[in-house]
Amino acid sequence: MAKKPDGSTKLTGLRLQAEEALRATNRDVAAMPVQDVQRLVYELQVHQVELEMQNDELRRTQAELEAARNRYVGLYDSAPTGYLTVNPKGMILEANLPACTLLGMNRKFLIGKPVIRYVAAKDQATVLCRIRELFNTGTRQTCEVDLSRQDGVVVQLESVAIHDEAGLTHMLTSLLDITERTRASAALQKWRQGLERQRHLEAREQIGHDLHDGILQSLYAIGLSLEAGKLDLSEAPDKAEALLTRSIGELNSVMREVRTFIEALESGAVPNTALPALDLPTSLRAMAGTLARLHARQVRVSVDDAVAVGLSQAQSLELLKLAKEALSNSLRHAKATLVQVSLRRLTDTIRLTVQDNGTGLRRKGATGGGQGLISMAVRAHRLGGTLAVQSRPAQGTRVVLDLPKKNCMEDAKLLT
DSSP states (O other), rough: OOOOOOHHHHHHHHHHHHHHHHHHHHHHTTTSHHHHHHHHHHHHHHHHHHHHHHHHHHHHHHHHHHHHHHHHHHHHOOOOOOEEEEESSSBBEEEEEEHHHHHHHHHHTTSSSBBBGGOHHHHHHHHHHHHHHHHOOOOOOOEEEEEETTTOOOOEEEEEEEEOTOOOEEEEEEEEEHHHHHHHHHHHEEEEEEEHHHHHHHHHHHHHHHIIIIIIIHHHHHHHHHHHHHHHHHHHHHHHHHHHHHHHHHHHHHHHHHHHHHHHHHTSSOOSSSSSTSOOHHHHHEEEEHHHHHHTOOOEEEOOGGGGOOHHHHHHHHHHHHHHHHHHHHHTTTTOOOEEEEEEESEEEEEEEEEOOOOOOOOHHHOOOOOOOOHHHHHHHTTOOOOEEETTTSSEEEEEEEEEGHHHHHHHHHHH
């Protein structure tokens, strides 16, 4: 078997051919004058130097190209984003190291494989559609997909059309790991849903307190008044007529309150059944007078008119409702003949006090088991104040709310 010529053999053959060509022209050189021969030698020497300089320039250019290629390869493989080059058939032509890491495959096993092999089955149709759209229109395509070989990993694919040296169109696709962003978005959505549910629960709770403290209390008082009027029909008709007239007026007021409540519910707002048109001192006196007439009890009101300065409308309404609940409890349950309501501005606090001379709270009621005490505690907490209930059997009950002045403005913002 003949042995293939190596590189040195090829060079030797070329040299022999060159020497043979030179011998063929020796007669021409020999016939030349000495000056022409010298000039020819000089030209050959210059040409030799030029060739050496061109050879050095080519070597330098080659070294620069290799360095640039190495830098490109380094940048390509060390990029923070994965990159794939895909042909119109969806086959992977090139892949950098971050893309290999994301897809969980060695580069040599990725090249020549269809890109949808590494996409979750539910997203493969989307990827194929994006590939067709890109090669048909040349427009940038973006989608988010789950990976098939990396459980729970979500990537964003963004693809653009590129052209190689031969003029062929390929697709350059970046792979951005958005797993944490997706999880954070899902957690945020879950938190928002929980917050919305909490708001609905709080709204329902507030509606319950408003119904209990306002409408139900008024209806209960009107019922007691009508019961008393029924006894006076035969013995004191004039007194009964006056009482019925007041009761009708109170029922009309409750009906207006119910309409306001329904309108607020239909508008999606949390209804507020207090009297927003009146200031706190006036509303407190009016409310106490109405309950005193309906229950036929004595109620004394002492209000510092300057106490409303610095309170928001929402805080004033909460204070009024709390006072109404405490006063209603004294008139309904404690069998009190005298209830004293006081609203004062102290050094560092605003203090609301409701004190009666009734039978006092039973142990169960004293521990906060009743709806009235629960409602007052909720309102006190909403105001940022402190509620204290003091009671002894046969010695009456004293309800005290202390609202720090320094929290008034902050609480006002929270309540509005």
